Amino acid sequence: SIVDSSKTVDWYREPNFRGGLASALPGQKNSLSYDMIQPEYNNHVFFAGEHISAKHAWIQGSLSTGKAAANHIASSYQNLT
Template identity: 45%
Template sequence: MHGLEDGYIRDRLLSWVTMFWANAQYIWSGACFGKPQDRTLFSYAVTLPEMNNRVYFAGEHISQKHAWIQGALQSAMLAANRVAEAIAEK
């Protein structure tokens, strides 16, 4: 993973969980769906910070991977990086 030697991460983990999302309770009703044109109109704008760079949004509804946990995780990483950049600029 990311150029690390085999076993590097596994040797440092205390525990982990493998999740089969299709069996998770309530999993079938937790996605955000807009109109087809919403992605074109708002996909960039929803990623921008609000309230003088004090509020950042993340989640599957912000990403290009709507309804997927990958989208939620990806947008969370991007938002966290933007928060870190904003702090570093102060």
């Protein structure tokens, strides 16, 4: 397995969780979106979440970027073997 460890959080049981979403100033989404989706550290770190999605503030954005990041990781791993 390529996963060393993982952690889950039940946000509704977290006393300091109050919810939130990403909010960009006018023009920021267009000017920053390409840079936000680029992998880092020689393609070893991939980003996902509603904050980098065109559907920010919605679960669909988190799901679609998570799927894309997982596919990038799988492709990168296959290229190593």
